Amino acid sequence: MRIQDLPYPDPGVPDARSGPRFLWWLGRNQLGGQLKSLAWGLLHFVAVSAQPFCVGYAVQAVVDRSGSRLALAGGLMALCGAATAVGDTFLHRAAVTNWITAAARVQQLLARKAARLGSALTRRVAAGEVVAVSTGDVEKIGWFVEAVSRFSAAALTVLLVCVGLVVYQPALGVVVAVGLPVVAFAALPLLPPATRRADVQREKAGRATELASDTVAGLRVLRGIGGEDLFLDRYRSASQEVRHAAVRSARMWSLISAIQVLLPGLLLIAVVWYGVHLAREGRISVGELVTVYSSVMVLAYPLRHFEEIAMAYSFSRPSAKRAARVLSLERLTDAGGSRAADAPSGDLDDPATGLLAPAGRLTAVVCGDPDTAGRLAERLGGHASEEGPSVVLGGVPLxxxxxxxxxxxxxxxxxxxxxxxxxxxxxxxxxxxxxxxxAAALGAAQCADVLDALAQGSLDADDPMDARITERGRSLSGGQRQRLALARSLLTDPEVLVLDEPTSAVDSHTEARIAEGVRDLRSGRTTVVFTSSPLLLDRADRVVLVHDGEVAAVGTHRDLLHEEPRYRAVVTREPDGEGQAGPGERQVGERRGDERRPHRVGAAAPVAEDLAGLQELEELQELQEIEETA
Structure with missing residues (x-):
């Protein structure tokens, strides 16, 4: 696979049983790239390692005063230099290609998994972990995949040089052949503690990043309550923990690096000492001594890849484990489906709860528990049902x-x-x-003031449609974000639209206009709204009360308000049985009929609990003053 051919037509089905198995699967699926990188790596490392033999041959030619052998040595050195340059160039190219293609494959797999799971993904795995896997973890996995071929080439080169030295000069070759494995694997006992320290560092860094992300997301609220300093102190403490963990991890890796420098140096000293002793006795020539000495020095280069592969694996293993965890998640139903691809139409029925949303009508659903409402809304989306039978649309299970x-x-x-x-x-x-x-969707969602705000805040966009929206709409208020999201859903115009608290962040006047706009725009379409707002409930064709996971009552808002105590307790925020006005109390609504939550005017009126806010409180106080004056 070439970089210009990305993305993959099909990234394949990963082996997500564990992190190491996932890494092995990635390597097998890039076997062609790995073999190409291995071949260029062998050319590069062998050419580098052959230089000492050429140098030794040239030195011996000078000692023997042989011009022809010296010329031959010069030609061999030039050939080795050219092979080194070519091998290094194409090794780097192949290694980077392996890195990028491996990272691209993982990203495609994650994107495909996210598309299949939908909102179920973030219910099973934290959103921050998904982001970490698709960014930093992808790069670490790609690093290990591309480092494997270079390490393999370096290991084969070391083996070939050891064999060559034993054949070329057995006395010194045996010393090198025995010492090199010790040098290569001396740091292995230090790898487990180094890996553990690196894991601790990444864990603390992840918590600090999550804290920073949550702080930025809630910055508007923090400023409103004056909590910036508190969260700043928390982040400062978390960042210091990350710093301490990074220092502890760096100490271990610096120790490993020191060993990788110290032991080859000791081996080189041993070879020189023993080689000089052999040369004095006349058992080896000067050229042979120079060859062995130079070979040991040059071998320090491929030996560095032993340290790199250890670091790459220690960093990529937890990353691969997290990626495998995400990729192992499966839908509880077959994403391919067993029915024809035509989208059905008709009534929306949930057998698990008994909820029925007639086709072409606006149905409002009231749940006492917001979490229950959220789960039921997700169930109505079908196809990812996790509890009970599937939701049925027009007689067809989704x-x-x-x-x-x-x-x-x-x-x-x-x-x-x-x-x-x-x-x-x-x-x-x-x-x-x-x-x-x-335009119709934005109008129904009452986004006129949002368009004006976007136009005023944009310096280079004359048309509000070209105005920029920051990440997650953080430059907008909660109500503005909510209305833009509602407009997007209305524009989609699906057969069935399910809205979970679509107006919880807007004022009562805007909410009333949105209720009218949604009703008019969705006329003839099936719409289900989860809400406890009387303004929306009063516009619904049908209101359903869900209690303890089952439909408890069905009717209109006004009928249920007077006949169903549990419904009244949810909508008016009153305890069961207190919905009827007592002596000296009466129900009060907005001037245009019962378009908002009813309130009791009296000494015990729970007006402050109403979500409409200060404006409604002032209106009720005015009404109470008029009563007292009369």
Missing amino acids: DELPLDSARAAVLVQDKDPVLLSGSLRDLLDVPASGQVSA
């Missing part, structure tokens, strides 16, 4: 549909939608039916 068809039929917007960085035009560039325009 987990029997191909994944693409199921996702085209049902779109779920969770309570914390993500806005990617880019322009507003890019944000709205999503697969859509074509029946809803961007």
